[in-house]
Structure formats: C-alpha cells, structure tokens
Amino acid sequence: MTTTQLALRDRTQSLIGGEPSDANLNRYLHGIPGVDAVGLEQRAAGLGSRSIKTTSKAWALDRIISLIDLTTLEGADTPGKVRSLVAKAMTPDAADMSTPRVAAVCVYGDMVPYAVEALGSAHSAGRDDGINVAAVATAFPSGRASLAVKLSDTSDAVAAGADEIDMVIDRGAFLSGRYGQVFDEIVAVKEACRRADGSFAHLKVILETGELNTYDNIRRASWLAILAGGDFIKTSTGKVAPAATLPVTLSMLEVVRDWHRLTGVKIGVKPAGGIRASKDAIKYLVTVAETVGEEWLTPHLFRFGASSLLNDVLLQRQKMTSGHYSGPDYVTID
Amino acid sequence: MSRLAIPKTYKLYIGGKFPRSESGRVYEVTSADGTFLANAAKASRKDARDAVVAARSAFSGWSGATAYNRGQVLYRIAELLEGRRAQFIAEIIESEGASPADAMAQVDDAIDSWVWYAGWADKYVQATGGANPVSGPYFNISVPEPTGVVAIVAPQGTGQGTGQQAAGSLLGLVNVVAPALVSGNTVVVIANEAAPLAAISLSEVLATSDVPGGVINILTGSPAEMAPWLASHADVNAIDLAGAGALDWVDLQIAAAETLMRVLPPEPGVPAASLDRISFFTETKTVWHTKGLI
Numbered sequence: 001m002t003t004t005q006l007a008l009r010d011r012t013q014s015l016i017g018g019e020p021s022d023a024n025l026n027r028y029l030h031g032i033p034g035v036d037a038v039g040l041e042q043r044a045a046g047l048g049s050r051s052i053k054t055t056s057k058a059w060a061l062d063r064i065i066s067l068i069d070l071t072t073l074e075g076a077d078t079p080g081k082v083r084s085l086v087a088k089a090m091t092p093d094a095a096d097m098s099t100p101r102v103a104a105v106c107v108y109g110d111m112v113p114y115a116v117e118a119l120g121s122a123h124s125a126g127r128d129d130g131i132n133v134a135a136v137a138t139a140f141p142s143g144r145a146s147l148a149v150k151l152s153d154t155s156d157a158v159a160a161g162a163d164e165i166d167m168v169i170d171r172g173a174f175l176s177g178r179y180g181q182v183f184d185e186i187v188a189v190k191e192a193c194r195r196a197d198g199s200f201a202h203l204k205v206i207l208e209t210g211e212l213n214t215y216d217n218i219r220r221a222s223w224l225a226i227l228a229g230g231d232f233i234k235t236s237t238g239k240v241a242p243a244a245t246l247p248v249t250l251s252m253l254e255v256v257r258d259w260h261r262l263t264g265v266k267i268g269v270k271p272a273g274g275i276r277a278s279k280d281a282i283k284y285l286v287t288v289a290e291t292v293g294e295e296w297l298t299p300h301l302f303r304f305g306a307s308s309l310l311n312d313v314l315l316q317r318q319k320m321t322s323g324h325y326s327g328p329d330y331v332t333i334d
Numbered sequence: 335m336s337r338l339a340i341p342k343t344y345k346l347y348i349g350g351k352f353p354r355s356e357s358g359r360v361y362e363v364t365s366a367d368g369t370f371l372a373n374a375a376k377a378s379r380k381d382a383r384d385a386v387v388a389a390r391s392a393f394s395g396w397s398g399a400t401a402y403n404r405g406q407v408l409y410r411i412a413e414l415l416e417g418r419r420a421q422f423i424a425e426i427i428e429s430e431g432a433s434p435a436d437a438m439a440q441v442d443d444a445i446d447s448w449v450w451y452a453g454w455a456d457k458y459v460q461a462t463g464g465a466n467p468v469s470g471p472y473f474n475i476s477v478p479e480p481t482g483v484v485a486i487v488a489p490q491g492t493g494q495g496t497g498q499q500a501a502g503s504l505l506g507l508v509n510v511v512a513p514a515l516v517s518g519n520t521v522v523v524i525a526n527e528a529a530p531l532a533a534i535s536l537s538e539v540l541a542t543s544d545v546p547g548g549v550i551n552i553l554t555g556s557p558a559e560m561a562p563w564l565a566s567h568a569d570v571n572a573i574d575l576a577g578a579g580a581l582d583w584v585d586l587q588i589a590a591a592e593t594l595m596r597v598l599p600p601e602p603g604v605p606a607a608s609l610d611r612i613s614f615f616t617e618t619k620t621v622w623h624t625k626g627l628i
Contacts, residue, residue: 318568324589325383327569328390 004200005191008229011263012183015227025179029223035215035251044247047290048283057282061317062100064281064309065092067299069134069270071106071307072334073141073238079114082107086118088332089131093314095330096321102310103299104132104164108140109157116161124163126199132299134164134204138189141208141237143168147185154192157201164202165193166234169221171211179224186228204270205230209248210240218248222255232268238305243273246283253291260292269296272305278316281309307334344374344530346381346554347537349388350547356380361555363530366431366492374530377555379563382522385551386569389483389520392548397480397518405455407544408515412448414539415441422504422532429529430492430503444508447607451512454612458516462613466620473623478616480518481596482571485564486510487557489577489604492529503529506604507536510576511550513611519572522551522564526577530554557581565589572596572615576605 012020016028052060070089072081085105093099101122107115115133116123124130135157139145145153154165167189173181186205193201205225209218225233233252236243249271256267269288275281281304288296296302311331318326343360345352354360357378363371375381396404415422419441426437459478466474489506503526514521525533537552553560558581565573566589573590575583579600590597598614605611 324566324592325386325563325568327567330568 002191002194005187008187008190012227015262020180020183020227022178022180025183025224025227026177029179029220032219032223035219037215037247040215040251041247044245044250044287047250047287048246050283050286052282052286057316058320060282060285061278061313061320063285063297064278064304064313065102065317066100067297067302068102068304068306068310068313069104069106069272070102070310071238071272071305073106073108073136077108077111079111082111082114083118084332084334086115086131088310088334090119090122092310093317093331096317099314099317101131103303104134106134106136106164106166106305109135109137109153109160109162111135112157112160112162123161125161126163132163132202133161134166135160135162136166136168136206136237138167138185140166140168140206141239143170144172147188150185151188151192154189158193158195162201164204164232165189166204166206168206168208168237169225171208174212174221174224175217182221182224183228186225186230190229202231203229204232204234204268206234206237206272207252208237208240209235209244210242215247215251218251219255222252223259226255226259226267230267232270232303234270234272234303234305236271236273236305238273241274244271244275244305246280246287249284250287250291253288253296256296257292266296266301268301268303270303270305272303275304275306276308276312278309278313281306281313341370342372344372344534344554346375346377346385347534347540347550347552348381348385348548349392349551350541352537352541353381353384355555356384359555363429363528365428371428372531374534374554377524377553377560379560381553381555382524382560382563383567385522385553386483386485386564386567388548388551389522390569392546393480393482393518393520395546396515396520396549399518401456401459404516404518405452408448408452408455408512410544411539412445412452414543415445415448415536418535418539419445421535425531425535426502426504426529429531440502440505444502444505447505447508448512450607451516451612454609455516458609458612458616461609462616463618468622471625473625474620475623476618476620478517478613478618481615481617482519483569484514484519484521484572484574484615485561485567485570486514486521486523486574487561487576487578487581488523488525488533489601490526490528490557490580491577492526502604504532504536506577507533509605509607510574510611513608514572514574514615515549516612517616519615520549520551522553522570524557524560524564524577525552525554527554527556561586562589565595566592568593570595572598574598574615575600 018024138150355375359376565586
C-alpha cells in the first residue's frame with residue numbers, strides 16, 4: 001500500500017471512526033442528515049430564475065466555454081471524429097479567434113492516443129494552460145466488469161496520455177449497501193491513475209444519479225466518492241435519463257461545500273448530459289457561485305460534460321458580438 | 335338575468351403550441367369604431383427567435399413530405415376553414431368594420447386561395463423547372479427546391495376599399511403564407527397588427543388540421559418591432575415584406591442582404607394569388623445526369 005493510500009485511509013478512518021468497511025460506511029453515510037427534497041428543488045428553481053444580461057452574460061458565455069469537457073462517447077467514434085472534435089476544442093469559432101478554448105476533450109480510452117496526437121502542443125500534459133484529455137474508464141457506462149478489467153482500462157488510458165479519468169461507480173453495489181466495495185474500487189482506480197513519474201491523473205467519479213433514485217442516495221454517494229479520494233464528482237454518464245439536473249447538481253455542490261468546510265480541500269463538480277442550452281448552463285454557473293463560491297468557477301473545480309452545448313453558446317456569443325441572431329449554418333456540425 | 339361576457343385572450347402560435355408572449359405583454363384589439371374586442375399577445379423579438387427555431391426544426395419534415403401530401407395538407411386547411419366560416423365572418427366584420435357581404439367574400443376568397451395553392455403543390459415543379467437543352471450526351475435538369483425558413487410581414491391595416499394598405503386580415507394572411515408553404519418552406523408570419531383576430535383563429539384551425547407544428551408560426555404584435563430582428567436573423571432564408579410598406583423597409587432590405595436573404599418588396603393591399611409568389615421562395619438546383627450506358 002502506497003503512502004498516499006495510507007494517508008487517505010487514515011483520513012477516512014478518523015472521519016468515519018473505523019475501517020472503511022460496509023458496516024462503518026453504512027453507519028457514517030446513513031448518519032448524514034437527509035435531503036429536504038422540496039426545499040432543494042425550490043432552491044434550485046429560485047437560482048435558475050436569475051436574469052443574467054449584457055456584460056454579465058458575455059462573461060458567463062466565455063466562462064462556460066472554458067469549463068466545457070467537449071465530449072464524444074459514441075460506439076461509432078472514429079479517429080477522424082476525435083480529430084474534428086479536437087479541432088473544435090482548439091478553435092471553437094473560427095470566425096472569432098477571441099473565443100476561449102474548452103477545458104478538455106472527453107473520449108473513450110482507446111481514442112486517447114488520437115486525441116493526444118491531434119492536440120499536439122495544445123495538449124496541457126500537466127501544464128496549467130492547454131487542453132486536457134479526459135478518458136472514460138472502468139467499463140463505462142455500465143461499470144459491469146471485474147475489478148482487474150476496470151483497473152487495466154484505467155491504466156491503459158493513463159499510459160496513453162489521459163490527464164483525467166472519468167470512472168463510474170458500481171451502482172449495483174452501492175444500491176445494495178456494499179459501500180465498502182464501492183469505496184475500495186474508487187481507491188484502487190485512483191491508484192491506477194498513477195503515472196510513471198509518480199503524479200496522478202485527475203479522477204472524476206461518475207455517480208450516475210439517474211440510477212440512484214433519491215437525493216439522499218446522491219448525497220451519500222457524493223460523500224463516499226469524496227471520502228475514497230475522488231478529485232471530481234460527476235453526475236452522469238449521459239447514457240441514462242434523467243442525466244444532470246439542477247437540483248442534483250445543487251445537492252452535490254452542497255456536499256462539496258461541507259467537505260471544504262470540514263477539511264479545507266476543494267473537490268470539483270461536473271454535471272454531464274442533457275445540458276444543451278446556454279440558458280441552462282448559466283443557471284449552473286449561478287448555482288455554483290451561490291453554493292460554493294465564485295472561486296469554483298475554474299476548470300480545476302467545475303466542468304460541463306457536453307457536446308451540443310458548445311454550439312448553442314457560440315450562437316449566443318455571435319448574437320452578442322454581431323447584434324443579430326445567428327443560425328446553425330454559422331457553427332460546425334458535429 | 336344579464337350575463338357577463340367572457341372576452342378571449344388571443345395567444346401566439348409557435349411550434350404547434352399557443353404560448354403567451356415571452357415578454358408577458360398584451361395589447362388591446364379594438365373594432366373599427368374603437369370598441370374593445372379582445373386582448374392579443376404582443377410578441378417580442380425573443381418570440382420571433384423562438385418561432386424561427388420552431389420553423390427551422392419543422393423544415394426537414396415539411397420539405398421532405400411528398401408534394402402530393404403537402405397538397406393534401408393544404409387542401410385540408412380549406413376544408414376546416416369552410417366549417418368555421420361564420421366565426422371568421424363575424425371576426426372580420428367586428429375588427430375591420432367590413433360589411434357582411436364583404437366579410438363573406440373575403441372568407442370565401444381565403445378558402446378558395448388555399449385550394450388554389452394546394453393544387454400547385456405537385457405542379458409548380460413542372461412549371462418552373464425542367465430539362466435544359468445541352469449539346470452533350472447527358473441530361474441537364476433544373477429543379478426548384480424550397481429555400482428554407484421564410485419570414486413574412488402580412489398585409490397591415492384595416493382600411494376598406496382602395497387605400498395603400500387596404501388589407502383583408504384573413505385573405506391578406508392566407509395569400510402570403512400559402513404560396514411560401516407550397517414548395518415546402520416553413521413560415522414565421524407577423525399578422526395584421528390592428529386586426530389580428532382572424533390570424534389567431536386561423537392558427538386554431540391549423541392546430542387541428544394536418545399541418546405539422548412549426549410549419550406555420552403566427553406572431554401578433556408590432557411589425558416595426560419584430561421585422562428588423564427577422565430581417566437580420568442569420569437563420570431566416572427569405573423575407574416577404576408584403577405588409578411592410580409603412581415601415582422603413584429599405585433598412586430591412588439592407589439588414590437582409592447581410593445574410594444573403596431573399597427579399598420580396600412591399601405590395602399595396604392584398605397580394606393576388608400567383609405562381610410567382612411560389613417560385614420566388616424556391617432555389618433552383620441544376621444537375622446533370624448521364625444518358626445511360628448503351
């Protein structure tokens with residue numbers, strides 16, 4: 001067991017008061033106060049009703065672009081599709097070079113080499129500027145594979161140059177109360193994110209909130225993922241409906257806020273799936289700023305997992321610069 | 335016992351639904367002599383934008399329908415209109431101050447106009463396209479295709495008789511909307527501002543007919559406010575300024591030129607039914623084809 005794993009284990013032990021076994025985690029997670037579902041939805045609806053106009057809107061649109069994980073996760077993905085995705089990530093709007101670049105491109109593990117190659121010098125590869133390559137791993141999207149397969153899936157992607165790993169939790173184990181198993185898997189995947197030089201690829205833990213059924217479960221899964229060492233908690237794979245919703249993201253942000261108060265550590269949040277309109281994305285920005293604070297509105301701490309959102313933001317951006325409504329003929333088809 | 339009348343609030347027709355204006359505004363519609371008739375939604379530029387989105391998403395379905403089917407759908411509108419003649423006649427008498435005979439004639443003309451244009455749906459291609467003579471071993475064929483989303487300013491005003499803008503509130507609308515639909519375009523139309531009731535009642539007919547949602551979108555409110563946004567909209571392919579004579583329509587043309595939009599200039603009164611109005615909103619595709627391997 002490595003030192004980081006030991007440190008993580010110590011931290012978890014002192015928080016939950018024992019080994020991260022099913023029984024201890026169950027006692028801890030079920031001791032967390034429940035979610036007031038009506039209050040949560042009302043709060044989210046209230047945050048979604050803010051009017052963001054003119055210069056604030058211009059700021060928000062640029063910020064949204066720089067927070068996007070531009071995603072293609074189709075069975076029909078090809079190296080060519082990944083290259084065109086990367087081209088779009090580097091130059092979202094060829095007619096306006098002041099458009100910021102997106103935070104990352106998100107692809108399946110076997111597409112990572114093509115994404116890295118296409119990014120070239122624009123690939124962040126550990127630097128602060130540049131575009132990250134995120135890979136989904138651990139038998140995405142179902143997560144139904146043995147641990148060995150999940151780990152080699154992860155280490156393959158990291159070895160190929162992925163800066164971020166999006167893993168899925170075992171929802172079956174979580175829903176049947178085998179929290180220890182979920183915990184151990186996240187810890188093991190985190191370890192598989194280690195690069196040859198000892199640094200780690202960022203680990204995003206996908207909770208797949210659409211399959212967790214209740215806000216209480218979502219809150220528990222968020223705590224579990226953070227306890228186990230996830231750097232980001234992510235709502236959904238995008239393959240299950242409902243995907244990201246504002247109340248779900250709000251409740252996850254509340255966990256992140258509480259964790260920051262408790263430990264001083266900042267965890268990221270990534271809503272993914274179903275966010276297609278800039279208007280919706282702006283609601284998320286407001287929610288983040290009001291729940292955890294504006295300092296979370298950086299690519300290190302907040303991301304949108306989206307593919308069609310970018311085009312809508314670009315249309316809005318073109319409307320703001322040109323003064324007239326733009327149309328889909330003026331953005332790339334993807 | 336006296337009964338309290340229930341005045342109707344007329345709403346917009348966008349994407350097959352009847353939303354209120356996004357802006358929440360309404361305006362009073364009065365009869366020719368100034369008595370209150372109803373409240374109508376006063377659409378904003380954002381309603382116009384939503385209407386363009388609805389029209390764009392309906393375009394592939396409507397233009398992809400067979401010409402024969404489009405003809406049937408347009409004919410069906412005439413059938414339904416026939417059944418509601420009384421309502422339209424009453425609305426035209428009220429809002430335009432027309433005589434019962436004139437109102438009846440206008441509704442009859444509007445119904446006949448739908449039928450006339452419905453008939454063109456599977457015939458205009460033969461009339462405006464065709465095989466071109468070439469001196470080579472191949473065919474060369476020109477085919478008109480719908481241009482896309484057409485924005486229309488319907489004839490305005492309530493004046494009867496011969497004035498510059500003497501416009502039938504129903505016939506004027508039908509005679510600008512129907513020709514754009516024939517070839518498979520989808521339409522965003524700003525109705526007669528002063529007399530919008532017939533337009534909204536027509537949308538209630540459309541909603542229960544076979545016209546897919548989004549193919550016809552009807553906005554009520556100020557053309558002066560909305561037309562500039564439609565003329566400059568990059569996702570509108572053509573604009574019919576039939577009723578924009580009272581606006582600064584040269585500026586609208588200039589704005590439209592920025593995105594290479596087709597512009598049909600204003601026309602006084604109610605435009606006559608014509609094949610030209612159909613073919614104006616088409617683009618001709620010319621292709622060559624080998625004569626075959628002999």
